[in-house]
Amino acid sequence: MKAIIAFAVRFLFRSRLGFAVLLLVVVVSVVGVGQVAGQVGGTTGTVLGDPAPGPALTVDPTEGDDGIQSLRPEPEPVTAADADRPEAVALAFATAWIDRSLDPDRWHAGLRPYMTDDLADKLTGVDPVVVPAERLTGEPALIPYATNLVEVVIEVDSGKLRLRLSGPDGHWLVDGVDWERG
Structure with missing residues (x-):
C-alpha cells in the first residue's frame, strides 16, 4: 500500500x-x-x-x-441685484468674440468688460481672424455647476461656443472659452 x-x-x-x-x-x-x-x-x-x-x-x-x-438638486446661479445674468454676459461676450472685422486691440477691448483678468491676459495679442465662427445661430443654453460657476453653450455657424463663467460675488465674467466643431 x-x-x-x-x-x-x-x-x-x-x-x-x-x-x-x-x-x-x-x-x-x-x-x-x-x-x-x-x-x-x-x-x-x-x-x-x-x-x-x-x-x-x-x-x-x-x-x-x-x-x-437627481441625488443633488441642480444649483441655481446667484446673480447680484445690479448685475447681468450669466446668459446675458455670455451672449455679449460671444457677440464681441465673433466680430472678426476689428484689429486685435479693438477686438480685445470689446471683450474686456465680459471676461476675467486671467482670460484677458490669455487673449492679449490674439488676432480675431483666427476666431472659428462668423455668426451666432442659437440662443445661450445655461449649464449650472454651482451657485458661482456655470457653462453657457451658444451655437455658432461652425459648431458650439462653450463659455465658462464664474461669479463669486454675483457679477458674472467669462473665464474660459472653448469651441466645439459642429
Whole structure:
C-alpha cells in the first residue's frame, strides 16, 4: 500500500499531467462545496447570500414619473441685484468674440468688460481672424455647476461656443472659452 501511495505522490507532484489532475480535483471540490453551501443558505442556483429571484417588475414608460431623481438638486446661479445674468454676459461676450472685422486691440477691448483678468491676459495679442465662427445661430443654453460657476453653450455657424463663467460675488465674467466643431 505504501508503494501505491508513494507512486501517486510522485506522479501528482513530479509530472505536468499529475499536477493538472490534482488542480482539477481541487477546483471541483471548491465548486462542490460552494453549491452545497448555497443550498444550505436556502437558495438554489444563486450566489451564497443572494435572495431568490422575484417576479420581474414592469414600468410603463409613458405613464407618470419614472422615479429617477437627481441625488443633488441642480444649483441655481446667484446673480447680484445690479448685475447681468450669466446668459446675458455670455451672449455679449460671444457677440464681441465673433466680430472678426476689428484689429486685435479693438477686438480685445470689446471683450474686456465680459471676461476675467486671467482670460484677458490669455487673449492679449490674439488676432480675431483666427476666431472659428462668423455668426451666432442659437440662443445661450445655461449649464449650472454651482451657485458661482456655470457653462453657457451658444451655437455658432461652425459648431458650439462653450463659455465658462464664474461669479463669486454675483457679477458674472467669462473665464474660459472653448469651441466645439459642429
